[in-house]
Amino acid sequence: MSAEPILRVEGLSKHFPVRNVWKRRIGWLRAVDDVSLEVSRGEILGIVGESGCGKSTLGKTLMGIHTATSGHVVFEGHDIAGLKPHQSRKYREHLQYCYQDPGASLDPRWTIRSSLHEPLIVHTALKEEQREQRVREILRAVGLPETHLDLYPHEISGGQQRRVGLARILTLKPSVVILDEPTSGLDVSVQATILNLFLDLQRAFGLTYLFISHDLSVVRLICDRVAVMYLGRIVEIGATQAVFETPRHPYTQSLLAAIPKIGGPRVTDSFALEGEPPSPTNLPSGCRFRTRCPMAQPLCAEQEPALRADWPAQRAACHFAE
């Protein structure tokens, strides 16, 4: 890990107000609650967790689609938390967000060419010919023919739409790209193609990825480090190998036990977690995992555990983790 992180997140929170029928605020939904992490240049940090744990909200808050409730996001030396994307346009040029389905991020009424030109029009003062040149360059890099420039999104295949969506982000030469569930909804062969494309692009453009996913096998395959989220908070973070081989937090342990293995025991037999996670509008006291934790103790209800750095390259937020 290099000394200077490219993206540093400190105590970032995003709370959504919960309103009753008369629009009176009756509580807060703590989608992201006091999250801190650092991303070094050139690494791939995976963010995993069940659905509803705040992974996507974290990504969107980093991007400014949601305004942060509190905390700091320091990107390339500038604090951009709390700024709307167009306000921090200068700083955010190199921080980009890639949608779960990048194809859906294309305006259905615009040709591929206009969609690819748009980021350059917004962020740069390049002339039309220079823009066109950059667009063609990127289009080649993601493996699409130039003849597709005059087509509309519905005229190309889903896989090609994804490539165009990626190309749209890459035209700005970002340094950090947040990938939100980039492989969900794809069959395995296409997944492999897309993952290879990500890795190729990372090498070609020197990218740093924040890889949000619930697919643990994909995360294990391509991420350098992993952060495990539970109900808006990071419960364990560390080098991929360390987390997958010696998970410290009971939540991580049960998540990993849930990965099906060929020839292994049936997942349903060994799965340790029972029930649904508690509602993020009404969190339990102390450790938020204690209601489902197999090793919960009275201390867990009283005190919220902090991330402990008791292991090399690995930290976990549990009182009893060894």
Next chain:
Amino acid sequence: MLRILRKLAEDRAALVGLILILALIAAAILAPLLSTHPGDVTEFHTARRLSPPGPENWLGTDRMGSDIYSRLLFGARITLTIAVTAIAVAVLIGVPMGLIAGYYEGFGSNLLMRVSDIFLAVPQIVLAIAIAQTLGPSIENVILALSATYWPFWARLVYAETRSIKNEPFVEAAIALGCSPFRVMVLHILPSISSSIIVRTTIGMGGTILTAATLGFLGLGPPPPTPEWGRTIAESREFLPMAWWYAAFPGLAIFLVVMGFNLLGDGLRDVLDPRLRRAARHGK
């Protein structure tokens, strides 16, 4: 564009509507050429007062002896001017208002929408009568009264459409990309909701023409001797049922034009806004 025209041509009702509207526009533009007595808009011929339709006066004459056919053609100009201007002003006020209120959610947008709710709660014609009555009868005041009462329809429509399209991934992506709110609203949201605006505007034209005629009928339209259709019908009341042509032909003109806009609007909606058509089918 061509695709839309071809689909419209397949829909017989919409085609009829289109032809009626084109006829109205042609009548308005070519009024001096088509009319048999172009001078009769202002001239009187008391000798042939209230003569029934015949070879000299195709649709008869009115109480001043003026040719009704010629007056109808010139009336088309007034109808079209009032409707087009009033709708244009209403669209220019309502659409930006709805866009802005739908894009930014907050106190301001709530206020805008409540104001338009108040306008919508009062029957339109009553409000228009009140405004026109206060300002006095003239074409400009009719236009003002109509646009002041019509803009909330577009504000409401655009507001609702903007709210729903704002959560589409492509709009969110444009925001994340760093596009300015203006850029997102005008280049991404507006084109996507333009079809429902076009449909609403076409149908709104029919309603506006009817309201304008009503104002004319009540004496709140342009003063005589302007050949406004609504006023012509009002004048004819004293001579009914004897001089049936006096009221029948202006009434027929209003009927055909309003029907034309409504038929075309329905047809356009089927072509441009397939969601609504599907909903209608399920409803039946």
